[in-house]
Amino acid sequence: MKQKVKLIVNEQEYELFIEPHKTLLDVLRDDLGLTGTKKGCDSGQCGACTVLVDGEPILSCITLACEVDGRKIQTIEGLAKDGELHPLQKAFLQYGAVQCGFCTPGMVLSGLALLENNPSPTIEEIKKGISGNLCRCTGYLKIIEAIQRAGK
């Protein structure tokens, strides 16, 4: 039985009728066309599907869409404003933190949540902050550097 759900994604409201077992990740990708959020394992182990719900990073592949009814969701698509990249996105480019790019949306959002709570994190704090986001290309060092440079 489909349920009515209201999602506020990147400051836009969506009213949807969805199966109660459908994950937030599948709703974002299949129903809203927001394919920037990636499916790397679909079981909460790799962090590629990380989005922010009320500013907190969550794994959208193990979160049901119904659970976040009425909450504010931020995906990677909502980060750049008026054609201007967010400073963290710029730092990812400048410091070589992107390779294949598949972990990048989740990594950027985990980094963003960290910086919002802790604008000048230490390297150890950054490592901890992104420890739930797997990356197989970069060896993490450039990502850590980018997050640190984007901080204050």
Added chain:
Amino acid sequence: MIKYATVGKGVPRVDGPAKVTGDAIYTADIYLKGMLQGKILRSPYPHARILHIDTSRALKVTGVRAVVTGADTSKIKFAQSMKTKVPDKAFLALDKVRYIGDEIAAVAADDIDAAEEALELIRVEYEVLPAVVDPFDAMEPGAPLIHEHLPSNISWAPLYQWGEPVNGLLGDCDVVLEDSFKTHSQVHAYMEPNCSVATWDQNGDVTVWASTQGPYTHKQELVTALGIPGHKIRVITPAVGGGFGGKRHVVEPSVAAALLSKKSGRPVKIEYTREEEFTATRHRHPMNIQLRIGARKDGKFIFFDAENVVDNGAYNDSGPSVTLYAGHALTTNYMVKGVRYNAKLVYTNTSYGGSYRGYGNLQMRFCLESMVDMLAERLNMDAAELRLINVVKENDTLVCRSRVTSCGLSECIREVVRSSNWKQKKQDSRKLRGTGIACYEYICAPRWHYPHDSSSASVRIDDDGAVRLFTGAIDIGQGSDTTLCQIVAEVLGVDMSHVKIFRADSELAPMDLGTYGSRVTFIAGNAAKIAATEARNQLAEVVAEELDTIPENIEFRNNRVQLSDNPARGFSFLEAVKLALDTKGLIVMGRGSYDPPSDVVDFMKGEGKFNAAYSFGSQVVEVEVDADTGSVRLLKVTSAADCGFAINPLSLDGQCHGSISHAQGMTLLERPFVDEGNILNPSFLDYQIPTAMEAPEIDSILVETIDPDGPFGAKGVSEGYQVPTAPAIANAIYHATGVRIKEIPIKQEEILRGLDKLARSKE
């Protein structure tokens, strides 16, 4: 040193903005109207004969639109296109299944739930056969025969003899060491699971979007599987979320999606689950190597003699070339008088080996570089010095009759020794620190899959001033799109922002064999450079005529086409393009095709220069061993790599860091545990890859040697970075603890046992 404007600079990635905003389209991000979801039915048995497949109940599930089996394919088996490889793999099983995960059938349905339900309703009647999962057991007489086209489970057993016969060299040696080593498998674990989307239209034209690192090979294999001519098949590769070799040959989802689309008349998407990635794709070949080294007491190496039993898994895939390259690695780093290599590539009922960064070379170097350290200890020599005595140099001819066109290995060794804490040992209570060194050679652009090793490119310059580069090369994350754009920008003297890259669409982009063997920078880079140069020559001629001079006096610089001795006289790049169009009606287009000066590999003798160039390097690592738990922390890696010329140092750093992370995982963490052919840990929870928490400090040093044939002197280097880390870690553990590691991944209990043994021998 020549001053360049664009190459040699760590410019940010051209595909970066799309990737940080979520705009980049990967295959799974393609949603076509009416698209169905496909799933593949896989064997639950390691070895079984298929007697009958009944799909009737599956077809009755609401929403199921098509089911296909091996009977729907061409029924031709395939292998990588290489002479010694017997085609042994069906696209969907025809008669037998040979490992848990083997493809049997596929279903397409309106949604994934219906597809999964239908999979369970396909009734397969099996005759379960005895299975053999260990290569040594598989070689025993009476072992279950996995492939009927052979008399035994040995797929290939080459014996190579390079240089002087080893037996005759024994007399030249003051010391001969012998030991055995074992390496286990490793899973690529790229973040993007394999995905294919296919449409088969009513005209019989097939379009496949696939996350492959070899769209050309992909298309060839689709021709074989579907039994239709190549001109009816279009392969497009969107952004690829990592490959590391693993996406070279996974063609099964594309074949299944295309056949399901043909049957259903609808587009079909097949997206692998993470579990399928762990259980049903090609992984690193496990090897069992016995190595003998002969040397003089002054440290000069005399011979290497190796036996290698390679676990092929159920199918050949890259097994033969991986096996060959493992042996070849004995000939390319150090000058020796003779090398013997006796290998057996053995079928087992396990998931099979494929291409993976390091490609056999890595497994052999774990043994060789460990034994070089053991020899240094025996001879009471410094391990770095011992290597320096023996390393190959530029213009050396190797025992395998290949020539070294450029080589900075000595300099790399000196750099890592100088820049690291080499030989510093710290023993604070129960935390034991030590350092270890290892070296490598890696091939750049091997010619071992096709008689040619070509790539082509074209450059078109329109009256909007944009330079459009068309290439078949695939950027799977390594940064080749950026490198190629830099090359074109440099030749034409324009900013990077003027260059746009279009790639990897078999109908639009010129041909390229794919991303493997560290070939893209070298081969596709040269092709792009030739194409850009041809376009430049066309423009230079027009401008020279206008300025009443000869083309040789024209330079391309700062977005201008001008007189080299009087830059004020000339045109902006855009003006020059318009001049060609308006005065000559000339649309500037350059074409480039490049095939490197290398030999086709001779698999019988294994001799010759079957690659364009060699990259070299060395690493010193620092580890800390916990004497109470046996756990090992990788603290720091100092890497020096001979890259020929660094077209993009930022990108090279990235390759260095990522490769070391893979190597760290392979040495300390990662191993698929297999029980009776069943992979027991097919998830990131149970198969752990390094996280940010384990990231070591890395110092990446670049040594430039300017290869005579590389674009601007560049060589491909990405894969080599992963090679020396494992033996360097093993050597560092020995330095810290006195325990010699001979198997990777390293088991903590092995270190504890070793420490215990040492403590007891001291008592």
